[in-house]
Amino acid sequence: MTNLLERAPNDPKHKDLNPILKLALELGPLGVFFFANARLDIFWATGAFMVATLVALAVSFALTRRLPIMPLVTGIVVVVFGGLTLYLHDETFIKMKPTIVNALFGLTLLGGLLFGKALLGYVFDSVFHLTDEGWRKLTFRWGVFFLVLAVLNEVIWRTFPTDIWVNFKVFGIMPLTFVFTLLQLPLINRTTIEDKKAAE
Structure with missing residues (x-):
């Protein structure tokens, strides 16, 4: 597998x-x-x-x-x-899908930190060469972000009509994720290991 x-x-x-x-x-x-x-x-x-x-x-x-x-x-x-x-x-189930997915990712990342594992480092270590502290902070931020998306989805699908929820799912989550990613660039630059940065 x-x-x-x-x-x-x-x-x-x-x-x-x-x-x-x-x-x-x-x-x-x-x-x-x-x-x-x-x-x-x-x-x-x-x-x-x-x-x-x-x-x-x-x-x-x-x-x-x-x-x-x-x-x-x-x-x-x-x-x-x-x-x-x-x-x-029953449309409730498809509306809950983003909640389940984002909560799963968020809890996995934050749960890994509780056991001393910055899981993003295992996935992206060959792309970004960060200090252990950098990976911990980045993993924590993404874990919290995924949980925020889960909460947002719950609030919107339970509060607004279906068409509003569809627009949020299609046009809201992606821009939010893009902006959040850009906001992590200072942390990535600040915690990049210098010898790896120079080698590249």
Whole structure:
């Protein structure tokens, strides 16, 4: 099973997707979800979202022969909660999906810190060469950010109409994540190990 999962970037067998294609595979299912909801309803949108998510994973696997971990976890939750939404004809389940995914990522990162493990360091150590303190701070910040996204999703889907929630899911989460990522650059620059930085 581990041979099917995404390889570390420094693995000689690791294959990178074209950045534009990778972005299309990540955003494509959201676009399908938005347009299906606008033209039809939340249940048609849920079915289309499930299919688009599985297609995106299949294309990624066909090109790299590996499954990216975070999209894989997201895809599993989409299929489970989307299936419940369609089977029970209850939109609550698909609305809870972002809560479950973000809470899972957030609790995993923060839980790792409780055991002395900065998990982001294990994933991105070949991309960023940070001090242990840098990895701990970055892991903590992302853990908290994922939990904030989970809470935001709960507040919005429980408080606002479905169309507002769909707009938040498609046009809110991605910009928030982009801005948060930019805000981490000073920490990354400040805690980058100098000899690695010079070697690059």
